[in-house]
Amino acid sequence: MTPKFTSRLLAAAGLFASLAFTSAHVAAAEKPVVGFSQIGAESAWRTANTDSIKGEAAKRGITLKFADAQQKQENQIKALRSFIAQDVDVIAFSPVVETGWEPVLREIKKAGIPVILTDRAVKVSDPSLYVTFVGSDFVEEGRRAGKWLVEKTKGQAVIAELVGTPGSAPAIDRKKGFEEAIAGQAGMKIIKSQSGDFTRAKGKEVMETFLKSPEGKSINVLYAHNDDMALGAIQAIEEAGLKPGTDIVIVSIDGVKGAFEAMVAGKLNCTVECNPLIGAQLFDLVADVVAGKTLPKRIAVEEGIYDQSQAAAALPSRQY
Amino acid sequence: MIVDLVLWPTLAALLWVNRRRPLLWPLVALALLLLFNRLFTPGFFALEIRDGRLYGTLVDVLNQGSKVMLLALGMTLVIATGGVDLSVGATMAIAGAVMARLAGVSIPVALGGGLGVALLAGAWNGLLVSAFRIQPIIATLILMVAGRGVAQLVTDGQIINFEQPALVYLGNGSLLGLPFTLALVLGMFALTALLVRRTALGLFIEAIGDNETAARFTGLPARPVKFLVYVFAGLCAGLAGLVAASNIKSADANHIGLYLELDAILAxxxxxxxxTGGRFQLAGSLVGALLIQTLGTTLYARNVGADVATVPKAIVILAVCLLQSPVLRAKLASLRRPAPTALRKEGSV
Structure with missing residues (x-):
């Protein structure tokens, strides 16, 4: 090796090292690099969720490595491994399923990268594998729908319930929360409860059958686990010659645009928001994590509840 | 009640006419299910006139069942050629999505566009099966998987609403007090029956389903006929898709027609x-579709939870299939009289 070559090599190595040092330094102190793995793009809600995260990252000038898992856990695990290889500062993801995350989360922990879960939780034996879980509290959503109803009806209601897809977490939790909220009310009872599969068509079909049953005439409240089923049921109620929103008080969950339009038209009474716009909250948490603050294991998303009086004002700003 | 005076004699007459025909068992099952509801499900048979139309659970069965009935018409011909069309559910979603997208342009354009893409979807399947000789289950699986994505592209992943009265009428309107969809189904049934029973087409289809090679050697245009039955299934799926979208006044690309291909095959x-193909029962398919819808509505009406509702459904379907199984029926017959000489040849519709 000639001396000249050696000195060049040393100079190059030095330059490289200093570059690497400064970039690492900047990343840690100023703008963290965040890797985010999304479930997919299966609904308008999910798309709004993605847009919110991407938009907020761009606004804050944060480098976001975004990966769409297309509903597959294996894609998501691949994405998480590539985040480790790229040595991002924080990893966030919405897990497709609850289980099977231990090995990859251990790899991430070994690499020293903090993990934030969004929207859905994971089942792991070691809770230190992730920093915090930020997502909607479905039980609380059901509870709020129930509480609103207790106030609205002064504890007197014959309720029909349109349940979500059997076995899904939102269906189980929203039912549980609602039942908790109306538990103390002797005048409130659920006389019909059936799955509408979270869809408009099934919501309508099931409501048609409810209304035609012998007890159907006494139904004066409808609780739907999501807005789409309520929107379908509204059509069934109209076809039965009744006034949705007046003859039958309707409360549902999600807060999609269609629900606000129905509220403005007086056909829906109340929707409990299930907020996908978590971008700002997520990147606040990222900043806290990078700054080394301790966070609670479970953080609820900031969510509102809207009735007809607020619907018209809120409608133009609804993004999903 | 008037319903009883009309329904039971009609059913009895149908059973008597079909006593020697394959249609008997699905009719028996339907009659038994209706009888069960008459006795044990209060309100199931209540009918009244509201806003100039019949209103009641039985009417809902006809209206909600129309989608599977339409699908079953097309599916019958496809299955008769020895094929199967798994893509009809996805085709429904595409047709509904296109109709909703074009709803603002004009009514003929919206309807024509919806049916047009459905015909295209059918032609695509027909091409793969007849020209490229891809196995029907795989050829139609392609569109089953991809079709919903196409529908999502058409709607931008959103649920598109429409209010045009003519489009809403399609799935919700009534003709002479009965759902318009019933007239649509009966019209399509009459048209199909005319095509296959009053021309040689039905015979061609059965011959191809029985033995395609033999059919071709006798000079039957096997490939064009196969192509046509898939196009026809596409048309039926398109109509069903328009009805489904009209039903909820919106195109829900994620859910319209989801798993309905399975209900259609079942029907x-x-x-x-x-x-296995060959002889087919067009009217039987309609009865099958009605049976499936009646079952579903019965379970809703009796408040059977959706998580367990599939079990009674499976039991009824299994019973009907077993009753039709030639092996089981031969066994049952041999129990009654010693050593049957030959199985009676069954007539068709």
Whole structure:
């Protein structure tokens, strides 16, 4: 090796090292690099969720490595491994399923990268594998729908319930929360409860059958686990010659645009928001994590509840 | 009640006319299910006139069942050629999405566009099956998987609403007090029956389903006929898709027609058409579709939870299929009289 070559090599190595040092330094102190793995793009809600995260990252000038898992856990695990290889500062993801995350989360922990879960939780034996879980509290959503109803009806209601897809977490939790909220009310009872599969068509079909049953005439409240089923049921109620929103008080969950339009038209009474716009909250948490603050294991998303009086004002700003 | 005076004699007459025909068992099952509801499900038979139309659970069965009935018509011919069309559910979603997208342009354009893409979807399947000789289950699986994505592209992943009265009428309107969809189904049934029973087409289809090679050697245009039955299934799926979208006044690309291809296949099989192809029962498929819808509505009306509702459904379907199984029936017959000489040849519709 000639001396000249050696000195060049040393100079190059030095330059490289200093570059690497400064970039690492900047990343840690100023703008963290965040890797985010999304479930997919299966609904308008999910798309709004993605847009919110991407938009907020761009606004804050944060480098976001975004990966769409297309509903597959294996894609998501691949994405998480590539985040480790790229040595991002924080990893966030919405897990497709609850289980099977231990090995990859251990790899991430070994690499020293903090993990934030969004929207859905994971089942792991070691809770230190992730920093915090930020997502909607479905039980609380059901509870709020129930509480609103207790106030609205002064504890007197014959309720029909349109349940979500059997076995899904939102269906189980929203039912549980609602039942908790109306538990103390002797005048409130659920006389019909059936799955509408979270869809408009099934919501309508099931409501048609409810209304035609012998007890159907006494139904004066409808609780739907999501807005789409309520929107379908509204059509069934109209076809039965009744006034949705007046003859039958309707409360549902999600807060999609269609629900606000129905509220403005007086056909829906109340929707409990299930907020996908978590971008700002997520990147606040990222900043806290990078700054080394301790966070609670479970953080609820900031969510509102809207009735007809607020619907018209809120409608133009609804993004999903 | 008037319903009883009309329904039971009609059912009895149908059973008597079909006592020697394959249609008997699905009819028996339907009659038993209706009888069960008459006795044990209060309100199931209540009918009244509201806003100038019949209003009641039985009417809902006809209206909600129309989608599977339409699908079953097309599916019957496809299955008769020895094929199967798994893509009809996805085709429904595409047709509904296109109609909703074009709703603002004009009514003929919206309807024509919806049916047009459905015909295209059918032609695509027909091409793969007849020209490229891809196995029907795989050829139609392609569109089953991809079709919903196409529908999502058409709607931008959103649920598109429409209010045009003519489009809403399609799935919700009434004609002479009965759902318009019923007239649509009966019209399509009459048209199909005319085509296959008053021309040689039905015979061609059965011949191809029985033995395609033999059919071709006798000079039958096997490939064009196969192509046509898939196009026809596409048309039926398109109509069903328009009805489904109209039903909820919106195109829900994620959910319209989801798993309905399975209900359609089930309806055809319950109706007495064998999946192996050959002889087919067009009316049987309609009865099968009605049976499936009546079952579903019965379970809603009796408040059976959706998580367990599939079990009674499976039991009824299994019973009907077993009753139709030639092996089981031969066994049952041999129990009654010693050593049957030959199985009676069954007539068709």
């Amino acid at each position: 055809v099989v319950v109706g007495g058409t064998a999946l």
